[in-house]
Amino acid sequence: MVGEEAQGAAPVVGGLDRLLLDAKLSVPQPRPGSVSRADVIEAARAGRCRVVGVTASAGYGKSTLLAQWARAEDRRVVWVSLDRFDDDPAVLLSVLATAYARVSPTEADLLADMRSPGVSPLGRAARRLASVLRTSPVPFVLMLDDLHELRASACHDVLSVVISGIPRGSQLVATSRSEQPHIPRLRTSADAIELGAGDLALDAAGAEQIFAAADVQVSPDLIAGVTARTEGRPAGLYLAAAIARESPGQAVAVSGDDRYVADYLYRESLSQLPANTQAFLRRTAVLDQLNAPLCDALLGGAGGQQQLRTIEAPSSFLIPPLRSRDLEVGSSIAARPGGGAVCPIQ
Incomplete structure (x- = not known):
């Protein structure tokens, strides 16, 4: 469900002005002539796993698939296009909180909670965001494009806490060019769907x-x-x-x-x-x-x-x-x- 964002301009996060932030948190337009990946998307949606990892090298259409998925969703879509400037746990949490608040008007103060003085990203802020996600009144899909831009282990520690808050009926979908650190643990609980190059290759x-x-x-x-x-x-x-x-x-x-x-x-x-x-x-x-x-x-x-x-x-x-x-x-x-x-x- 794209376009049902909270009214009002997005706050400034990590030094980004509002126009850049809006672009970062908006679902991109699929390229003209893109081949539909509806079958792959539907299989991942129907899998009942809370996390979907899309991992393949450049050129396999990961971002295109994610954009098509977002536009086909009937759940709320929380979109984040990650880049190297997000490779900091405090910045990452602020961006995620801002993205969620855009589609959940009742959480307008969430960003302030992430940035309160003395609040550690892993000790409190990440748990606060996970709690908000866990108690979401409606199902949602949190989409993270280009997860490989996050190299700091602290960012992945924070993300693991956030993932723990994804409730049943909602999903986190992440694309990456490299292995996604949270996937191995989720494999053991059969709570992740993994899509690779073989799933994305066109016939x-x-x-x-x-x-x-x-x-x-x-x-x-x-x-x-x-x-x-x-x-x-x-x-x-x-x-x-x-x-x-x-x-x-x-x-x-x-x-x-x-x-x-x-x-x-x-x-x-x-x-x-x-x-x-x-x-x-x-x-x-x-x-x-x-x-x-x-x-x-x-x-x-x-x-x-x-x-x-x-x-x-x-x-x-x-x-x-x-x-x-x-x-x-x-x-x-x-x-x-x-x-x-x-x-x-x-």
Whole structure:
């Protein structure tokens, strides 16, 4: 249920002006031509679990799915787009309290409770917010987009307390590029639904919708080839459609050689990694599978295992097969330049 927010301007939180805060706490408009994820959304809604974790690397349409879910909800929607400035427990609690107060007019004083002098985030403020959520008179869905922006352990401690206040009939749904710290504990109580890359990947029918929206005519065989090449990653399919539209009648290589693909990979993945990790990835790019012994042998040193753990955490287009610590280079848009198959688009 979007749009039933409390009247009045949002208060200033953490130095944000009201316009920025309104944008941060408002459900974004789904991109035109987005493929409906109604089946995934309905399955998660019907699961009766209080927490839903959507975890996958960049390009799998996590934010799009969340926005579609918000607009299909009949419960109150509390939306927060997280960023690095929220990586502080006091700021995080203030933002969450403000977001909830926007859809619950009776809790207008909640933010003041979070910011009272001498109130510790974990000791009192988080418990106060959890109590308010627990006693909500109507069901709601708390949606946190980009949870990976929270790196401080204190923020996740606070969030665990807040999650404890989510009542039955309400849900917390969070998207993240890396593992969500609260999920392992909730697995043991069967109180979490986990959606990953396999759940978000599009099939050939979804790919066909994307190409049709781009006004690109393709055969079923070519659609199947591009879908396999991109592993159903929505961003890869949108890029493939854009490449095909600009190069009619030519073969389209969905690989790092294309500037669209290269720009996307750099912006969404490589540029966010430490300089030494970037160098490690460039030097090991000749390998199809990365494991510590292979990397150490190639680079002539040690430290490969630690680098692999660093890379695995943000899901940087690398796939850990069967939950092992070896990593396979994703065969989709992360393929090294010149190493990708070519799908001719006619």
